[in-house]
Amino acid sequence: MHRYPRWPIHLALLTVSFFMLVPFYWVLKTSLTGENIFGYPPSLWPKDPHLFFYVDVWYFIPFARYFLNSVIVSVLAVLANLVFNALAGYALTKDFRGKGTVLLLFLSCMMIPFQATIIPAYLITGQLGLLNSYVGLALPLFSTIVCIFVFKASFEAVPRSLIDAAKIDGLAEWQIVLRIMLPLSKSAVATNVILAFIWSWNNFLWPLIITRDADLQTLPLGLARFLSYHEDTTGALYAFCVLVLMPGILLFLLAQKQFIQGLTSGATKG
Amino acid sequence: MSADDRPEAAHARPRLKNPAGEGEGSLWRRLLLNRFVLVPGAIVVAGLVWNGYVSLHNGGLIEGRVTDASGRPVAGAEVVVLVQNVTTFSEKGRARTGPDGVFLITDNPSHHVQIFAETPSGRSERRDLRLWFRGQNTVLDQPLVLSPAAG
Numbered sequence: 001m002h003r004y005p006r007w008p009i010h011l012a013l014l015t016v017s018f019f020m021l022v023p024f025y026w027v028l029k030t031s032l033t034g035e036n037i038f039g040y041p042p043s044l045w046p047k048d049p050h051l052f053f054y055v056d057v058w059y060f061i062p063f064a065r066y067f068l069n070s071v072i073v074s075v076l077a078v079l080a081n082l083v084f085n086a087l088a089g090y091a092l093t094k095d096f097r098g099k100g101t102v103l104l105l106f107l108s109c110m111m112i113p114f115q116a117t118i119i120p121a122y123l124i125t126g127q128l129g130l131l132n133s134y135v136g137l138a139l140p141l142f143s144t145i146v147c148i149f150v151f152k153a154s155f156e157a158v159p160r161s162l163i164d165a166a167k168i169d170g171l172a173e174w175q176i177v178l179r180i181m182l183p184l185s186k187s188a189v190a191t192n193v194i195l196a197f198i199w200s201w202n203n204f205l206w207p208l209i210i211t212r213d214a215d216l217q218t219l220p221l222g223l224a225r226f227l228s229y230h231e232d233t234t235g236a237l238y239a240f241c242v243l244v245l246m247p248g249i250l251l252f253l254l255a256q257k258q259f260i261q262g263l264t265s266g267a268t269k270g
Numbered sequence: 271m272s273a274d275d276r277p278e279a280a281h282a283r284p285r286l287k288n289p290a291g292e293g294e295g296s297l298w299r300r301l302l303l304n305r306f307v308l309v310p311g312a313i314v315v316a317g318l319v320w321n322g323y324v325s326l327h328n329g330g331l332i333e334g335r336v337t338d339a340s341g342r343p344v345a346g347a348e349v350v351v352l353v354q355n356v357t358t359f360s361e362k363g364r365a366r367t368g369p370d371g372v373f374l375i376t377d378n379p380s381h382h383v384q385i386f387a388e389t390p391s392g393r394s395e396r397r398d399l400r401l402w403f404r405g406q407n408t409v410l411d412q413p414l415v416l417s418p419a420a421g
Contacts, residue, residue: 050400052402230357250309
């Protein structure tokens with residue numbers, strides 16, 4: 001087997017990683033020092049770092065309330081994503097009349113930005129009486145087409161014989177999804193969890209539109225509010241950004257193996 | 271190879287009923303002792319411990335000493351506490367030093383205060399005091415030094 005030298009690839013990856021990680025490092029460094037980000041020459045290493053800007057964030061705004069709201073909304077979105085996307089993904093593994101049209105419709109809907117459908121989404125949410133509520137905040141993210149396709153690809157990799165055996169044993173379709181498909185599609189589940197969590201966690205426009213109570217605001221709205229109150233406190237602002245980013249990064253680090261498997265599971269099928 | 275050794279059976283094993291109850295302990299161990307439970311659990315435990323510590327040390331006490339430039343304690347000096355109010359500091363309270371130059375502030379509500387001492391003849395510099403939580407009990411490690419020229 002011909003062996004290529006690996007150092008050029010590693011060098012390229014290190015270079016790309018460096019440029020991608022520098023902004024994160026800069027945010028972290030500024031959150032620890034509060035230094036002027038426009039200062040010249042910029043200092044690479046933090047001078048007199050401390051964590052007191054994080055304490056400022058905790059007390060300047062109701063951070064715990066925003067955090068709890070974001071957690072509730074994200075958990076709702078994740079649970080709904082798992083249920084609806086798994087069912088839709090399983091349905092799309094079946095052969096039925098109009099399946100091609102449905103797939104085409106799904107793919108075309110992926111190209112429509114959320115901003116274009118936000119008015120009908122608002123009206124529907126209003127008709128359901130869910131404005132200014134946790135369920136209403138999570139509603140547009142209850143199902144996402146990308147995640148449906150992730151489940152579809154993963155379910156299609158499950159041997160047909162297993163499903164037939166389950167049917168012979170008398171399992172209903174929902175039991176097949178619950179007891180056969182999902183346990184064998186852990187990477188797809190992890191991908192769904194991470195994507196739904198991050199999309200919900202970072203969502204700004206929809207919560208901005210449908211929340212009226214300050215007590216229902218999520219962290220991205222809190223960040224905007226914080227910026228309007230304390231625009232001269234660079235360190236605290238960046239500390240807020242780090243605190244908002246932390247849960248998503250933690251979740252990704254916990255489930256990165258399954259996440260990568262889930263995204264690539266459909267790519268290597270024969 | 272027995273039926274239980276097949277890879278697909280290994281995947282499905284936790285879901286199947288086990289009449290003898292064998293392996294239930296390992297199932298629970300596997301469900302609980304994994305990083306998805308341990309990491310959030312550790313965070314929750316750390317949060318609880320921290321909140322316990324805070325509740326035991328948030329009496330709002332600030333203790334310190336006031337001295338003159340030569341290091342002698344100053345009795346009767348007035349110590350002023352300013353608390354952070356959005357982007358400025360406003361006066362919150364005052365305390366007076368005893369014969370040994372020691373003062374005790376008992377009602378600090380903030381996590382970021384400034385403190386200085388003054389007498390009719392002089393004033394100390396403002397000391398910026400950042401605390402880890404609101405009302406953290408604190409003892410100043412350096413005394414407030416009155417300077418006749420300051421203020």
